[in-house]
Structures are given as C-alpha cells and as structure tokens.
Amino acid sequence: xxxxxxxxxxxxxxxxxxxxxxxxxxxxxxxxxxxxxxxxxxxxxxxxxxxxxxxxxxxxxxxxxxxxxxxxxxxxxxxxxxxxxxxxxxxxxxxxxxxxxxxxxxxxxxxxxxxxxxxxxxxxxxxxxxxxxxxxxxxxxxxxxxxxxxxxxxxxxxxxxxxxxxxxxxxxxxxxxxxxxxxxxxxxxxxxxxxxxxxxxxxxxxxxxxxxxxxxxxxxxxxxxxxxxxxxxxxxxxxxxxxxxxxxxxxxxxxxxxxxxxxxxxxxxxxxxxxxxxxxxxxxxxxxxxxxxxxxxxxxxxxxxxxxxxxxxxxxxxxxxxxxxxxxxxxxxxxxxxxxxxxxxxxxxxxxxxxxxxxxxxxxxxxxxxxxxxxxxxxxxxxxxxxxxxxxxxxxxxxxxxxxxxxxxxxxxxxxxxxxxxxxxxxxxxxxxxxxxxxxxxxxxxxxxxxxxxxxxxxxxxxxxxxxxxxxxxxxxxxxxxxxxxxxxxxxxxxxxxxxxxxxxxxxxxxxxxxxxxxxxxxxxxxxxxxxxxxxxxxxxxxxxxxxxxxxxxxxxxxxxxxxxxxxxxxxxxxxxxxxxxxxxxxxxxxxxxxxxxxxxxxxxxxxxxxxxxxxxxxxxxxxxxxxxxxxxxxxxxxxxxxxxxxxxxxxxxxxxxxxxxxxxxxxxxxxxxxxxx
Numbered sequence: 001x002x003x004x005x006x007x008x009x010x011x012x013x014x015x016x017x018x019x020x021x022x023x024x025x026x027x028x029x030x031x032x033x034x035x036x037x038x039x040x041x042x043x044x045x046x047x048x049x050x051x052x053x054x055x056x057x058x059x060x061x062x063x064x065x066x067x068x069x070x071x072x073x074x075x076x077x078x079x080x081x082x083x084x085x086x087x088x089x090x091x092x093x094x095x096x097x098x099x100x101x102x103x104x105x106x107x108x109x110x111x112x113x114x115x116x117x118x119x120x121x122x123x124x125x126x127x128x129x130x131x132x133x134x135x136x137x138x139x140x141x142x143x144x145x146x147x148x149x150x151x152x153x154x155x156x157x158x159x160x161x162x163x164x165x166x167x168x169x170x171x172x173x174x175x176x177x178x179x180x181x182x183x184x185x186x187x188x189x190x191x192x193x194x195x196x197x198x199x200x201x202x203x204x205x206x207x208x209x210x211x212x213x214x215x216x217x218x219x220x221x222x223x224x225x226x227x228x229x230x231x232x233x234x235x236x237x238x239x240x241x242x243x244x245x246x247x248x249x250x251x252x253x254x255x256x257x258x259x260x261x262x263x264x265x266x267x268x269x270x271x272x273x274x275x276x277x278x279x280x281x282x283x284x285x286x287x288x289x290x291x292x293x294x295x296x297x298x299x300x301x302x303x304x305x306x307x308x309x310x311x312x313x314x315x316x317x318x319x320x321x322x323x324x325x326x327x328x329x330x331x332x333x334x335x336x337x338x339x340x341x342x343x344x345x346x347x348x349x350x351x352x353x354x355x356x357x358x359x360x361x362x363x364x365x366x367x368x369x370x371x372x373x374x375x376x377x378x379x380x381x382x383x384x385x386x387x388x389x390x391x392x393x394x395x396x397x398x399x400x401x402x403x404x405x406x407x408x409x410x411x412x413x414x415x416x417x418x419x420x421x422x423x424x425x426x427x428x429x430x431x432x433x434x435x436x437x438x439x440x441x442x443x444x445x446x447x448x449x450x451x452x453x454x455x456x457x458x459x460x461x462x463x464x465x466x467x468x469x470x471x472x473x474x475x476x477x478x479x480x481x482x483x484x485x486x487x488x489x490x491x492x493x494x495x496x497x498x499x500x501x502x503x504x505x506x507x508x509x510x511x512x513x514x515x516x517x518x519x520x521x522x523x524x525x526x527x528x529x530x531x532x533x534x535x536x537x538x539x540x541x542x543x544x545x546x547x548x549x550x551x552x553x554x555x556x557x558x559x560x561x562x563x564x565x566x567x568x569x570x571x572x573x574x575x576x577x578x579x580x581x582x583x584x585x586x587x588x589x590x591x592x593x594x595x596x597x598x599x600x601x602x603x604x605x606x607x608x609x610x611x612x613x614x615x616x617x618x619x620x621x622x623x624x625x626x627x628x629x630x631x632x633x634x635x636x637x638x639x640x641x642x643x644x645x646x647x648x649x650x651x652x653x654x655x656x657x658x659x660x661x662x663x664x665x666x667x668x669x670x671x672x673x674x675x676x677x678x
Contacts, residue, residue, distance in 0.1 A: 002190045003129045004174075005029075012175040013428055015184040017385070020088030026175035027091040031081035035074045035098035037170060038067045041087030044180050053504040056180055063179035064172060066092055074098060075167045090176030090185075095155075096167035097146055102153050102196050102204060103165040104142040108500060110471045111161050115212050121199050127460070130189040131171075132425075134178030137500030138466050140188060141171050144196035153204040161212065164204045181496070189460060249299070253285045265300040270472040272479060275301055276522065279319040292316070314483060364579065367399060367489075367526060369412040372557065373579060377517065378528045379555035386561045387570060388530045389427060389493055390593050393435060395528065396420040399489060400453035401445045405621020408572075408588065409596045409678055416449075421487040422456045422463070423478065425497035429463045432456070435593055442592035455485055469498045469516050482523050490520060493530040495551075503547035510550040517554075529555075552576065569598055611636045611651075612658035616678050623676045629655055 002009065008029050015023055030036055044059035067087075075096035095103050104125075106112045116123040125142055133139035146153060146166070155169040165171050172178075176185045202208040249259050258281035261274045278301050282292050296302030296312065305312035365374040372378045372395075382388050395407065400420060402413035427435070436450070456463035457477065467474030469492070481487065492498055501508040520527045533546050552558060556578035562571040570588040572595075577583075587598040596617070615632035616623060623629035633651040638644070646654075655676070658664040667675045 003192050004187060004190055009187060009190055010428075010430070012184070013186050013431075015175040015186075016177055016182065023088050023175060023177075024083055024086060027086055027173065028081050028083070030091075030093070030173055030175070031079075033099075034101065034173070035078045035094040036081055036086075036173060037071050037074050037079055037092045037094050038086045039063075039090045039092045039172070039176075040065055040067055040179075041089040042179065043089070043177075043182055053502055060178070060180035064090070064092075066170065071170070072168050075169070090179070091173050092170040093173045095146075095165040095169045095171060096153075097148075100146050101193060102144045102146045102200070103169070103171050104144065104196075104200060105163040105165055105171060106140045106142065106161075107137075107163075108161055109138045109140065109466075110468055110473055111212075113473065115158065115161055115210060118213055119199075119210055121197075126194040126197065127189060127191050128194040129191055130187070131174045132186050132188040132466060133172075134176070134181055134183035134185045136181060136496060136503060138468055138497075140466075141185075143193045144200065145193055147196070147201065151205055153201065154206075156204055156206075158210050158212070164200065166204050183496075188464075188466065191460075249295075252282070252287060254281050254287070258282070262295060262299050262301045265303065271304040272476055273472060275304060276315065276319070279315060280323065283319055283323050289316070311483070366414060367418070368395070368407050369414060370580065370583065371407065371411040372526070372528075375521075375524075375526055376556045376579070377520070377526070377554075379531060379551075379558040380528065380561060381531045381533060381558065381575075382561040383533045383563075386563045387590065387595070388532075388561055389424070390435070390590070391561060391595055392491055392493060392528060392530060393439070394594055396422070396454060396489065396491060397439070397443070397445055401449045403443070403621070405617065405678055408586070409617055409621060410586070418489050419453050419485055419487040420455065420489040420491060421478070421481055421485070422454075422491045422493065423465050423467075423498065424456070424491065424493035425464050425466060426493065427464070429458070429461065432463055438593045443594055455481070455487060457481060465498075467498060468500055469519070470501075470512055474498075475519055478519075479523065482525070488525050490523075490525045490527045491530075492527060495529050495531045506548040506550040509548040510554060513551065513554040570595065608654040609658045609661055609663045611640070612654050612664055613678065614640075616664065616676065621678045626652065626655065626674060626676070629676050 004012065008026060011018060011022060011026055015026060018026075027036055040063045042063055044056050044063065046056060067085075071094065074094040076098050078098045079094065093099055093101070093103075095101055113123045126144075129143040131141040131143075133141065153164075153166040155164060155166050157163045163169075172185055174185050174187050177183065178185065196204075199208065199210075203210055249262055252259065258278055261278050264274070266274055279292070282295070296305045302312075305315075366372065367374050380388050380392060398407045398413050399418045400416055402416045403409075406412045439445075457465040459465075467477065469475070478490070496503065499512050501512050503509060516527070531546075531551060552575075555576060558574075558576040560573040560575050562573070563569075564571055570590060572586040572588050574583040574585070588595045589598045611633050612629070614636045615629060618632055618636065619628065623632070630648055630651045633654055634646060634648065637646045637651070655664070659666055659676075665677050667677060669675060
C-alpha cells in the first residue's frame with residue numbers, strides 16, 4: 001500500500017516545477033503524518049560563495065537549519081501547521097515519538113553497504129518508505145517506526161557514511177528543494193513505514209557500536225560476530241600484503257599485476273572487473289583454455305565463476321572474441337590496466353607504429369549521420385526544463401525505429417538495429433507512460449519495437465534508478481542487463497544523479513568520466529549523457545554544462561539545448577565535435593513531444609525555400625519525383641497564403657532554388673530519375 005496518496009506523490013516528484021503555494025500544500029499534507037517544522041528559505045549562491053564549492057556547502061547547510069529556537073520540543077510534541085510560519089523552499093520533519101519515525105540518513109550508499117558487511121550485518125534494508133535527497137550523489141532517508149517501548153532512541157553519526165535521526169534530530173521532508181542544487185527531495189520508495197532492523201535500534205540507543213575498516217581502535221572489533229571478524233581480517237590481510245605466488249602461477253608468461261589478481265580474493269560486487277582482466281591476460285599470453293579453466297577452478301580469482309558457471313562461459317567466449325577482433329586494443333588495455341612499464345611481458349605497454357594504426361581493422365562510423373559517431377560519448381547539456389530528456393527519448397526511439405525523414409527531419413539514422421538502456425532518475429513510470437502515449441499519437445512506433453528495443457533500469461514498479469557510475473556494485477547492475485538484453489546504447493540521465501564526486505573538481509570529474517568511458521568500451525556500448533547547466537550563468541561551464549571544465553574537455557561530441565521564451569522556439573547548438581565538422585546552430589519546434597528543425601526561423605518563411613522544406617516534411621522527408629514535390633509545394637503555398645496561389649512552373653523554380661542553396665538533396669536514380677529529400 002502506498003504511504004503517500006498518488007496526487008501528493010506526483011506533486012512531490014516534480015516539486016521544483018511547482019508554485020510556492022503548491023509546495024506549501026505538500027508540507028500541510030505531510031503535517032497530517034509527521035511533526036513538520038519550518039526551516040530557513042533561500043538558496044546558496046555561487047556568486048556569494050566566490051565559486052568556492054566548500055563555501056557553497058557551508059552556506060547550504062545553514063539553510064537546512066530550523067528557524068525556531070528550541071525546535072527540538074517538536075520531536076516529542078506534534079507541531080500544528082500554519083502556512084504563515086513556513087518558507088516555501090523547504091520544511092523539516094522532527095524525528096522521534098511525535099512523528100513516530102526513526103530515520104536512517106545514508107550519505108554514501110556504497111560505503112554504507114561495506115560497513116554493514118564489515119560489522120557482520122546483512123546488507124539489506126526493509127522495503128520501507130524512503131526519500132532521495134536533492135543533494136549531489138546517492139543520498140537517502142530511510143524511515144522506520146519509532147518503537148513504543150519506553151526507550152529513548154537518539155541521534156548518532158558514523159562519519160562519511162550514515163546518520164541516525166531520532167529524538168533531537170530532523171530531516172528535510174519530501175517535496176523540499178535542496179539549498180545547493182535546487183533539486184527536489186523525492187520519494188524513492190512509496191511503501192508503508194516498517195519496523196527498524198535490530199542493529200539500527202541498538203546503535204541508536206547506544207547498545208552497540210558500528211565500526212569501519214578505517215577505525216583506529218581495532219580492539220573494538222570484539223563486538224563483531226567472530227565469523228565476520230575473521231573474514232574481515234583475512235581479506236584485510238590479503239589485500240594489504242603481496243600475495244605469495246605458487247609455482248604454477250609464478251611460471252606463467254603474464255604480468256605481475258595479473259598474477260596478483262589471480263591470487264587475490266575480492267569482495268562481492270568487485271569481482272567482475274579483475275576476472276575480466278585476468279581472462280584477457282591469460283588468453284593474450286597464449287595460455288591454453290584447459291589451464292585457464294583449472295586456474296578458475298582452483299584460485300581465488302575464480303570464486304564468482306564457480307558460483308555462476310553460465311556467466312563464466314559467456315565471459316570466456318567474449319574475451320576470446322575481443323582478442324580475435326582487436327588484439328592491438330587488448331594489448332594496450334592490459335598494459336594500461338597493469339599500471340607498470342617495467343616488465344618484458346606481452347601484457348605490458350608496447351609500441352604501435354602509425355602504419356598499424358592507419359591499417360587497423362576499424363572504421364569511423366556514425367549512428368546518426370553527421371550527428372553522433374558510433375562508440376563515442378554524446379553529451380547533451382542545457383538548463384532544467386529545456387527538454388533534454390524529451391530529446392533523448394526521441395534519439396532513442398529514432399535509433400530503434402528510424403524515421404524516413406531522419407532525426408529532427410535532418411540527420412539520417414543509418415539503421416535501426418539498436419537496443420537502448422535508460423539509466424535515469426527523474427521520470428517516473430507514470431510520467432514516462434504519458435510521454436510515450438503522446439509521442440505514439442503522432443509517431444506510430446510498433447509495439448514489438450518498444451517491447452524488444454527500449455529498456456529502463458528500475459525496481460519496485462518504477463523506472464527510476466539510483467547508483468554511482470564509479471561503483472563496481474552499480475556497474476554490475478548495468479552489466480547484468482547487458483548480458484540479458486545486449487543493449488548497445490546506454491543513456492545516463494542526468495549525470496549528477498549517478499556519481500558522488502565533487503562536480504567542481506576537474507580531477508575528480510575527469511577520473512570519473514574516464515573510468516566510465518573504459519566501462520562503456522568494455523561493454524561495447526555508446527553512451528549518451530545528459531548534464532544540466534546551473535541556475536546561474538557562472539554555472540554554465542565551457543561547452544560541458546555546469547561544474548568542472550573537465551566535463552566538456554572529456555566529451556568528444558557536445559550539443560546544447562536552449563528554450564527561447566521570446567519566440568517559443570528551441571535552439572540546438574553543436575558546441576564540440578572532436579572527430580567531424582561542427583554543425584550549424586538549429587532552431588527546433590516541439591510537437592507531440594517530438595522535435596523537428598523549424599522551417600520558420602528568422603526570415604525563412606519569406607524565402608521560397610520554406611515552402612519546399614515544408615512540402616518535404618509533409619511527405620515524410622522524401623519525394624520520389626519532381627511532380628510529387630511540385631504538387632505539394634503548390635498545396636503548401638495555398639495553405640500558408642489563403643486566397644493566393646502559385647503555378648506549377650513557379651513551384652519548380654522554388655525547388656531548383658532550394659537545391660541550389662543545398663537546403664534539399666537530390667538523389668539520382670535509374671534512367672535519369674531524380675528524387676528529393678531533406
């Protein structure tokens with residue numbers, strides 16, 4: 001059963017688009033369930049912070065504070081709601097017996113799972129009501145029932161991992177706007193609030209401690225279960241020291257890096273990547289398959305393969321295929337992954353001459369002609385609400401079901417043999433359903449294409465995802481889907497939702513994106529990333545949206561989408577093309593949630609070319625003969641100029657002018673026939 005009724009749920013999920021009064025109505029509704037308290041309003045400004053990200057965070061934290069002194073009393077007594085007391089930007093929930101909740105606030109989700117494992121705690125949480133923070137990265141509030149057992153459950157923190165908010169604590173309520181990012185706190189799981197796990201109650205009440213591997217006082221491990229203490233100690237010891245190599249592994253013609261990986265036990269969620277490197281290293285060195293299988297049966301590197309034999313069979317076949325298709329790339333990949341140049345092993349760095357590069361069995365190809373090259377990332381940037389997600393959905397649909405007149409009525413989609421996986425955090429199942437219904441009203445994409453070629457990562461009857469692109473755990477989620485559906489296009493929407501790095505740090509963002517490129521290359525997929533501009537001009541970035549300039553530097557192909565309020569048109573700007581010519585700026589129109597090049601931009605409507613382009617658009621982008629096009633040009637002119645008309649001879653002149661201006665292409669066929677297309 002849903003904890004929040006559907007209409008309020010929908011408002012919360014798009015609260016950044018609501019008017020102030022509507023957001024206040026969300027807080028009023030929530031006051032029926034919780035003790036709601038007023039927080040400060042406003043947003044941190046990069047101008048006032050002088051561009052210092054640390055200062056931005058400090059300013060934002062101040063804006064999360066309650067307005068009233070002595071607000072802690074509302075943890076034990078429900079506060080009555082009064083509109084005049086609240087700022088429309090955000091409100092808080094006073095945790096404790098008044099609201100009936102104990103909230104687990106997780107700032108670093110991957111570290112959180114590791115800490116649970118380290119403490120012998122099952123790394124699972126009940127499927128309770130949960131809220132995703134509007135801040136950067138994967139940050140969640142998990143709501144649990146505050147026990148009615150007479151005990152006091154207070155606030156406790158585990159630095160750089162999680163906090164427990166009990167009596168004396170508060171969390172920002174759903175529907176609020178984050179003071180730094182201005183993004184909403186949205187509902188991640190709309191389920192009833194459940195009982196808290198025992199370990200959480202014990203920790204909040206002070207009956208137990210939680211430790212991390214970095215804690216200095218190792219004597220505190222006496223509180224751990226013996227089995228988990230021993231396991232943690234073994235893994236820690238193995239990873240801290242160089243692993244002893246036996247004679248078989250020591251004698252193999254492979255790098256020291258690969259040998260160490262064979263002998264090292266890896267935690268669940270981190271095993272796939274080293275296993276793949278070892279497979280490539282062994283096969284590339286000419287080790288026979290029988291020996292490879294024996295290694296995977298007998299050594300730590302094969303732990304996952306022994307659990308999942310089908311997975312290993314797919315991995316070994318994929319590794320053999322990769323080496324057969326691109327031995328140079330494998331050679332260099334293994335060299336880079338080893339991180340050393342001091343060995344004579346075939347798996348280390350090598351030299352590739354320019355002639356081998358020139359004659360390599362690989363060619364530059366486009367997915368969409370002169371718009372998106374195959375195997376290259378595509379970065380689409382713009383301000384919130386500019387239509388980036390709608391445009392991305394159109395790109396995906398056109399890739400799997402190419403329109404006759406091309407993407408945007410301009411760029412030819414070379415074939416429809418693609419499968420697309422969306423990893424996105426902003427559009428609910430209900431919202432996406434509505435979008436698809438509107439689009440199909442004008443663009444008849446078949447059911448079987450939608451069913452077999454467009455996919456979304458999701459859970460619990462939703463299509464929104466959470467995770468960190470740099471996390472092996474989240475990468476494994478994507479890899480599993482790749483194994484199942486063999487997608488070749490990966491959409492990340494938006495970038496900010498899928499990392500925990502400092503977006504203003506060139507070093508952190510470049511490493512994140514370089515690692516993501518390597519990940520996509522390992523899957524043989526072409527990524528499309530959506531990245532927002534900030535709300536201030538200073539946050540626009542240099543060709544790569546807000547944040548670090550390294551984002552734009554990394555991208556080989558960047559387009560920017562803007563909405564022009566003055567003329568109700570969209571402007572699509574090609575900001576960067578590393579390996580082909582930049583396109584001219586485009587003016588776009590949006591109809592039935594599909595973009596197309598506007599033929600009425602500027603003074604074009606006064607140009608005869610307009611009538612030819614409009615005629616071709618009416619003909620789905622192609623006219624097989626001049627007669628067909630000529631007749632449609634006459635019809636368009638009549639429709640645009642009531643009471644006026646042109647002759648067929650004039651229409652032919654318009655066509656010739658459009659061809660001369662290269663606004664229209666001519667295709668010469670058999671026996672001198674000519675067809676026309678955009």
